[in-house]
Amino acid sequence: MGDEKRNIVEPSILAGFMELLPEDQMLFNDMLDTIKKTYESFGFIPLDTPVIEKSEVLLAKSGGDTAKQVYRFNKGDNDLSLRFDLTVPLARYVAQHYGELTFPFRRYHIAKVYRGEKPQKGRFREFYQCDIDIIGNGSLNIINDAEIVSVIYSTFKALGFGDFTIMINNRKLLNGFFRSYNVTDALEVLRIVDKIDKAGADYVKEELAKMGLGADAIDAIMNLVGMSGSPLDIVAKLKEFDVADEDFKAGIDELEAVCSSIKALGVPDENFKLNLKIARGLDYYTGTVYETFLNDYPELGSVCSGGRYDELASNYTKQSLPGVGISIGFSRLFYQLKAAGIISNNGKATPSKIMLVPMDGTLDFTLAAASKLRAEGINTEVYLNSGKMGKKFTYANKLGIPYVGVIGDEEMAQNSVMLKDMVTGEQNLVAVDDISSEIK
Amino acid sequence: MGDEKRNIVEPSILAGFMELLPEDQMLFNDMLDTIKKTYESFGFIPLDTPVIEKSEVLLAKSGGDTAKQVYRFNKGDNDLSLRFDLTVPLARYVAQHYGELTFPFRRYHIAKVYRGEKPQKGRFREFYQCDIDIIGNGSLNIINDAEIVSVIYSTFKALGFGDFTIMINNRKLLNGFFRSYNVTDALEVLRIVDKIDKAGADYVKEELAKMGLGADAIDAIMNLVGMSGSPLDIVAKLKEFDVADEDFKAGIDELEAVCSSIKALGVPDENFKLNLKIARGLDYYTGTVYETFLNDYPELGSVCSGGRYDELASNYTKQSLPGVGISIGFSRLFYQLKAAGIISNNGKATPSKIMLVPMDGTLDFTLAAASKLRAEGINTEVYLNSGKMGKKFTYANKLGIPYVGVIGDEEMAQNSVMLKDMVTGEQNLVAVDDISSEIK
Numbered sequence: 104m105g106d107e108k109r110n111i112v113e114p115s116i117l118a119g120f121m122e123l124l125p126e127d128q129m130l131f132n133d134m135l136d137t138i139k140k141t142y143e144s145f146g147f148i149p150l151d152t153p154v155i156e157k158s159e160v161l162l163a164k165s166g167g168d169t170a171k172q173v174y175r176f177n178k179g180d181n182d183l184s185l186r187f188d189l190t191v192p193l194a195r196y197v198a199q200h201y202g203e204l205t206f207p208f209r210r211y212h213i214a215k216v217y218r219g220e221k222p223q224k225g226r227f228r229e230f231y232q233c234d235i236d237i238i239g240n241g242s243l244n245i246i247n248d249a250e251i252v253s254v255i256y257s258t259f260k261a262l263g264f265g266d267f268t269i270m271i272n273n274r275k276l277l278n279g280f281f282r283s284y285n286v287t288d289a290l291e292v293l294r295i296v297d298k299i300d301k302a303g304a305d306y307v308k309e310e311l312a313k314m315g316l317g318a319d320a321i322d323a324i325m326n327l328v329g330m331s332g333s334p335l336d337i338v339a340k341l342k343e344f345d346v347a348d349e350d351f352k353a354g355i356d357e358l359e360a361v362c363s364s365i366k367a368l369g370v371p372d373e374n375f376k377l378n379l380k381i382a383r384g385l386d387y388y389t390g391t392v393y394e395t396f397l398n399d400y401p402e403l404g405s406v407c408s409g410g411r412y413d414e415l416a417s418n419y420t421k422q423s424l425p426g427v428g429i430s431i432g433f434s435r436l437f438y439q440l441k442a443a444g445i446i447s448n449n450g451k452a453t454p455s456k457i458m459l460v461p462m463d464g465t466l467d468f469t470l471a472a473a474s475k476l477r478a479e480g481i482n483t484e485v486y487l488n489s490g491k492m493g494k495k496f497t498y499a500n501k502l503g504i505p506y507v508g509v510i511g512d513e514e515m516a517q518n519s520v521m522l523k524d525m526v527t528g529e530q531n532l533v534a535v536d537d538i539s540s541e542i543k
Numbered sequence: 544m545g546d547e548k549r550n551i552v553e554p555s556i557l558a559g560f561m562e563l564l565p566e567d568q569m570l571f572n573d574m575l576d577t578i579k580k581t582y583e584s585f586g587f588i589p590l591d592t593p594v595i596e597k598s599e600v601l602l603a604k605s606g607g608d609t610a611k612q613v614y615r616f617n618k619g620d621n622d623l624s625l626r627f628d629l630t631v632p633l634a635r636y637v638a639q640h641y642g643e644l645t646f647p648f649r650r651y652h653i654a655k656v657y658r659g660e661k662p663q664k665g666r667f668r669e670f671y672q673c674d675i676d677i678i679g680n681g682s683l684n685i686i687n688d689a690e691i692v693s694v695i696y697s698t699f700k701a702l703g704f705g706d707f708t709i710m711i712n713n714r715k716l717l718n719g720f721f722r723s724y725n726v727t728d729a730l731e732v733l734r735i736v737d738k739i740d741k742a743g744a745d746y747v748k749e750e751l752a753k754m755g756l757g758a759d760a761i762d763a764i765m766n767l768v769g770m771s772g773s774p775l776d777i778v779a780k781l782k783e784f785d786v787a788d789e790d791f792k793a794g795i796d797e798l799e800a801v802c803s804s805i806k807a808l809g810v811p812d813e814n815f816k817l818n819l820k821i822a823r824g825l826d827y828y829t830g831t832v833y834e835t836f837l838n839d840y841p842e843l844g845s846v847c848s849g850g851r852y853d854e855l856a857s858n859y860t861k862q863s864l865p866g867v868g869i870s871i872g873f874s875r876l877f878y879q880l881k882a883a884g885i886i887s888n889n890g891k892a893t894p895s896k897i898m899l900v901p902m903d904g905t906l907d908f909t910l911a912a913a914s915k916l917r918a919e920g921i922n923t924e925v926y927l928n929s930g931k932m933g934k935k936f937t938y939a940n941k942l943g944i945p946y947v948g949v950i951g952d953e954e955m956a957q958n959s960v961m962l963k964d965m966v967t968g969e970q971n972l973v974a975v976d977d978i979s980s981e982i983k
Contacts (some may be wrong), residue, residue: 111605114639115857117621122636132589135580137634144917146895146924146944149572153560154594154655155614159709163552174595174623178659181557183614186669196562199554204562205892205941210565213953220617229593242926246906253914367907369914419554441833454644457588458659467807474693474809477584486588487684488647501645504586542828 116398119222120229121434126503131437134262138233138431139213141258145250147211147235152192156216158182158323160195163418172218185217189234190415190431193464197238198419206240213433225438237347237427238415243425245357248391248411249364251427255395255407256370263446266398267406269370270378273362274388274410276341276354277379280327283348284320292316293382296328304329334362334377338379338527357390377443389413393429403439409432450503457542458504459520460495462511469510472520472535479539499525508533559662560669561874566943569691570888571877574702578673579653581698585676585690588649592632594655600624600635603858612658623932625657629674629870637678638859646680647687653873665878677869677954678855683865685797688831688851689804691867695835695847696810698871702884706838707846709810710818711774711801714828714850716781716794717819720767723788724760732756734821736768743768745822767819773793774817797830829853833869841880884935890943897982898944899960900935902951909950912960912975919979939965946982 116122124129143149158175161184186192189212197208213233220226235254237247254271259267280287286308293311294487305327310322325342328339338359344351347457358377365375383392390411397403409429416424440446457476461469468484476483484504486495492509499507514532523535533541556562563571598615614625626632629652638646642852653673660666675694677687693708699707721729735750744765751761765957769782779801784791798817805815823832830851838844844846849869856864880886897916901909909925917921924944926935932949939947948960954972962973962981973981 110603110858112600112858114600114635114856115597116593116600116635116639117597118593118622120595124640125588125590128589128591131591135872143894144920144922146893146898146922148565148893148942150565151566151571152562155557155560155657155669156554157557160554174616176614176618177869178614180701183557195554195556199556200564202860205565205938209893217595229595239928242928244929245927246910246927249910250925251567253910257917289672313591314545314620315975330818348925358584358898364910367910369911395611416554418552443937451587451651453586453696454583468805470689470693470804470807471771472811477697480584482584482586483651485690486691487686488679488682489684498645502588 126452135168142211158184198416230434233431238426253368273354279348279351453502457506566892582651634856638856670874673871678866693808719788719791801816893942899948
């Protein structure tokens with residue numbers, strides 16, 4: 104540095120962008136890794152697409168709010184946009200590489216997406232999505248919709264959550280039902296019906312009447328969304344409804360097949376419900392829809408949602424590519440779980456399992472021991488800076504390294520280390536050859 | 544689709560952006576995962592920073608070519624830039640979170656960076672870098688520079704490369720040497736000297752003379768870069784040089800300590816050389832520098848480079864933060880290795896280890912068997928679309944799934960599957976309980 108004058112720029116990041124300290128980053132990565140491994144256990148193939156795409160391609164369909172949120176800019180002659188989800192890039196990818204892919208195409212994609220939303224607590228402009236989709240060529244068996252529920256169940260189970268509920272519904276059933284009662288704004292009806300637990304049945308009936316619905320329609324709606332029981336019980340009751348619409352019937356058949364296979368896949372009854380009130384806002388869902396709630400934290404909203412769509416890539420190809428998929432908005436979920444104190448990394452801020460500390464004259468021996476441990480699969484670091492022993496242990500403590508091995512002349516003479524368990528405080532002379540079995 | 548008219552946009556991505564098909568993507572991810580695991584085996588902590596940063600922060604120092612290549616744009620009132628490397632974000636991160644980090648701070652970062660270079664074969668505008676750095680607070684022991692070589696060695700070994708050479712040099716030594724001979728343009732000298740193998744010693748001497756160097760300087764330079772032998776042999780010879788410069792001597796001492804510890808860390812002699820011709824172009828290296836070459840593919844250039852720098856974050860803080868680190872430009876390396884036919888995934892295009900195929904009436908049994916296998920750690924998919932058996936086996940073949948288990952009534956009655964090894968073609972009835980031990 105000397106006396107050279109420097110122009111210091113205040114280091115900071117943009118509002119609405121997440122950046123974590125090591126302990127949280129380790130936890131974040133561990134959880135993402137759990138999601139990845141679960142997705143792979145179902146044979147989903149990893150995909151990676153460019154963050155920057157041509158605006159004319161990426162925004163082929165989008166309008167309104169989405170378009171406003173997109174990070175769009177020019178570089179040279181190119182009109183560029185950052186992806187705002189992983190579904191549009193999937194549609195583009197499948198259409199572009201149609202001839203080179205094997206269908207059904209099962210892919211997962213865990214990556215960052217960008218939306219220039221108004222920054223607010225827990226909402227991020229750059230965030231991770233964890234998506235899976237199964238894309239058929241021309242058709243896609245309905246049992247895939249059941250498998251998706253098994254993926255959601257396995258994922259949240261693997262993440263350590265016990266008490267969660269996956270809710271499914273079917274848009275065909277809803278569309279057919281509402282059509283047969285001449286309800287044109289089904290989403291508005293569902294928005295009103297969603298208040299039933301908080302505001303009561305009478306309030307909901309009044310609001311529906313204000314929409315101009317007749318008494319028979321209101322009765323049928325209250326009957327539809329008021330059903331309780333196991334998914335297959337509800338399916339049985341639905342079959343008795345006096346609704347002739349073909350979509351309604353097709354929706355019931357789909358729900359029946361899906362619910363039956365979900366049972367076969369071993370998803371416990373308590374983690375899975377049929378909920379005829381959910382629809383997902385997005386227009387493109389055409390069959391099964393999913394939402395997932397952590398029972399003890401309903402305020403988080405749905406932590407994993409998705410559904411079935413008839414045409415994934417109609418903007419990019421004339422091929423019929425039906426699919427079904429889900430997405431976890433992971434950055435927001437992580438933020439919420441942390442804020443609610445539900446998850447923690449117990450001070451673990453490094454992958455290191457052990458830190459070796461050489462004393463005078465034992466450096467080479469220590470370096471060789473570290474290489475040996477790494478070869479045995481033990482994440483190992485060596486504390487190389489000089490200084491007092493207390494400072495070195497403080498370093499290990501701050502990072503949550505579970506073991507420290509000090510190597511002085513005596514330890515070296517016995518081909519050993521003085522191994523300290525940083526949790527219990529216990530200390531023992533352990534042969535270098537025995538360390539990995541001792542701490543594994 | 545019906546007869547609705549659609550406006551089809553040709554699906555394509557921007558020039559200079561990499562996108563892989565499943566088989567290559569699997570290989571790409573496996574290699575990245577190997578790098579990650581090796582970095583973690585040395586106790587490096589994962590870091591993730593925003594892709595988009597404030598231009599005033601990210602470009603605090605940059606000028607010239609770098610600034611021209613940056614993807615920079617406005618959104619609202621914000622002047623934004625995409626990161627063009629992982630080192631500047633590290634500097635910003637360490638300065639910003641200085642009080643919350645534990646030093647020495649050992650971090651790795653594997654992520655995409657963006658440079659709007661002229662697109663050309665094997666050069667990408669969006670590419671992965673795999674970086675490690677060790678940052679000291681005020682000082683950083685020189686033995687860290689040796690550990691970096693051990694990381695490079697372990698990484699390329701783990702990636703399956705046997706025949707590679709890590710070359711190191713020291714900028715202090717070079718600076719002191721050239722200063723003592725009044726050579727002002729050291730990098731130009733090294734550029735000329737680099738041609739010695741191709742153009743011969745006489746050519747090099749002539750070119751150096753054209754630069755205005757005297758005979759004694761030229762002799763000394765030819766002597767310096769012409770030395771052969773083991774790293775410690777060369778260090779011994781350097782000590783006999785008649786150069787009084789303090790930096791030259793400090794550089795020799797550093798090289799000696801580093802070479803000695805590299806030996807202790809178990810890096811084989813054949814994978815590590817002292818090369819006094821390398822300097823790395825970047826101004827900010829101040830001590831040890833690294834380059835790595837695959838011996839059979841010298842045309843790839845250095846596949847892993849880096850060095851020691853005195854001040855990581857002088858644009859963002861007055862704290863003295865010396866560091867040492869390396870970077871692998873992975874997308875380019877992957878492209879080159881693929882193009883040269885050095886790496887292949889042998890047809891493996893999915894994480895699935897086994898595909899189960901239900902026949903009529905065995906769907907529920909098959910779904911339950913799949914869940915059981917997944918719980919046992921076997922990546923399992925179920926082929927759910929209807930169709931001829933041949934088509935199903937073709938699907939498995941195309942994706943390189945190693946085992947297929949067909950389940951008809953008879954197999955189900957025996958709680959078994961007809962298991963086909965897709966490589967040998969062998970087929971056996973195997974109990975569901977035995978599948979995982981059979982195929983693991």
